[in-house]
Amino acid sequence: MAVTSTTLLVGDTGTGKSALLATLAEWGWKTHKKVSLLYSIDGGGFPTHLDALIRAGIVRVWKLRTRGEAFETCSRACQGQWPTEFLDPITGEVPPGVTLLPSITSIFTLTCGYCDAEVAQRAARKAFNHTIKCPKCKKQVNLQTGTISEKSSRPDFFKDVGLMFYDGLTSMQDWVMEDMAQKVGTGELKGEGTALGGKIVSGEITVGANNRSHYGFAQNRAAVWIQDASNISGLIIGPVFTARQQRATDSNTSLRIYGPSIAGQAKAAEVPAWVANCLGTTIVLDEKRRKEYRLYLTEYREEDNIPHLCKTRAFPGTMPDYLSDGPIDPESGLPIEGLPFNTFNLGYFQDLLERATKKTLAATAAAYPDAPGLQPVVIEQGIKEEIKKVKSTKPVPKVAVKKSGHKPPMRVPGKAVAKKPIPPRPTQRLVTKRANKQSEVTSK
Numbered sequence: 001m002a003v004t005s006t007t008l009l010v011g012d013t014g015t016g017k018s019a020l021l022a023t024l025a026e027w028g029w030k031t032h033k034k035v036s037l038l039y040s041i042d043g044g045g046f047p048t049h050l051d052a053l054i055r056a057g058i059v060r061v062w063k064l065r066t067r068g069e070a071f072e073t074c075s076r077a078c079q080g081q082w083p084t085e086f087l088d089p090i091t092g093e094v095p096p097g098v099t100l101l102p103s104i105t106s107i108f109t110l111t112c113g114y115c116d117a118e119v120a121q122r123a124a125r126k127a128f129n130h131t132i133k134c135p136k137c138k139k140q141v142n143l144q145t146g147t148i149s150e151k152s153s154r155p156d157f158f159k160d161v162g163l164m165f166y167d168g169l170t171s172m173q174d175w176v177m178e179d180m181a182q183k184v185g186t187g188e189l190k191g192e193g194t195a196l197g198g199k200i201v202s203g204e205i206t207v208g209a210n211n212r213s214h215y216g217f218a219q220n221r222a223a224v225w226i227q228d229a230s231n232i233s234g235l236i237i238g239p240v241f242t243a244r245q246q247r248a249t250d251s252n253t254s255l256r257i258y259g260p261s262i263a264g265q266a267k268a269a270e271v272p273a274w275v276a277n278c279l280g281t282t283i284v285l286d287e288k289r290r291k292e293y294r295l296y297l298t299e300y301r302e303e304d305n306i307p308h309l310c311k312t313r314a315f316p317g318t319m320p321d322y323l324s325d326g327p328i329d330p331e332s333g334l335p336i337e338g339l340p341f342n343t344f345n346l347g348y349f350q351d352l353l354e355r356a357t358k359k360t361l362a363a364t365a366a367a368y369p370d371a372p373g374l375q376p377v378v379i380e381q382g383i384k385e386e387i388k389k390v391k392s393t394k395p396v397p398k399v400a401v402k403k404s405g406h407k408p409p410m411r412v413p414g415k416a417v418a419k420k421p422i423p424p425r426p427t428q429r430l431v432t433k434r435a436n437k438q439s440e441v442t443s444k
């Protein structure tokens, strides 16, 4: 299974981003028999290619705006949640405020610390904040006198889902900005800057305006959305975001750049560092003024000589600079040579990335034949006891029943014990963290 790492597709409208998502959905189905979820924010219909995949069931689409509640909807979408009901599965429209299904559901079980019996099961950890009577020993059990275990499961709906696309980040940012302006208009949020308090009253309507704090707020949301999406488990490849591009100034270097368009300019140069792969889509014209669609995998410049920030998580030199099918015949709309979407294809990009990763792994293994490889954490008995001594700062009284062969209680009844640390999340998070770290290194 491929390493999960987030990809961001950056380019102007009409440079083939939706078509590229369609190529990736096809790849997901052909190679892994997995369905793609398309979280669509932009208005309008879908290109024929994508529409056909939706009708075939290879892509499932949700138009986020039809649910309303900009903040909640965007946040939950980026956690991989999906509507439980649709008005039209072809357009992706849902009823306003529709209930969302999480991609992972957890069941928490409270086990009695006195008799080891199962006390209760709940959907949330906080449901155990009050005491519950143990059905076996009839004692009152709470977080201090019992233990909680968590079991996660994936709802059936997500079992054949392997890819998630967010189209796109810029529109999600626009939506939450509009929402904040609207809340200024209705008085839910305080306006600033003008005598009118950031509001314009026109006849019967009041229009609010965005202020500076809204930009910072929206930018932070963008970072959280991408982070949350990269932690979604069960996908065959990391989530894919699209974004329009904007010209901005890198606040660190004061140089002009092209980067993903999120609210304001301040973070545009930073966003590529939040993802493993930041790819650029553009159209170039050849000497005969024929169009050529290109997917850039590395930084590129056009006539204005301003860099477009692009990168992949692959080792430098293991990937081509860009992917293209060559010039398009203006009459047929097909490439002059070869098939359409043969190379200008995100599935092809995934294959290249996997090959490049394997090559790097093989080269590293060959360079260090004596490397120890992956090792479990083994702790000698002596050190284990040292750790125990350090850990037990609060001396816990010895349990008398220990020697009699009885199973000792999990906790000393009635004694307040320091709260148990929350058990670590599934390994998925570790993997993505590593992937992010790697992307940070390569971005430097």
Ligand SMILES: [Zn+2]
Pocket (backbone or CB within 6 Å): 112, 113, 114, 115, 116, 117, 134, 135, 136, 137, 138, 139
């Ligand atoms: Zn009990």
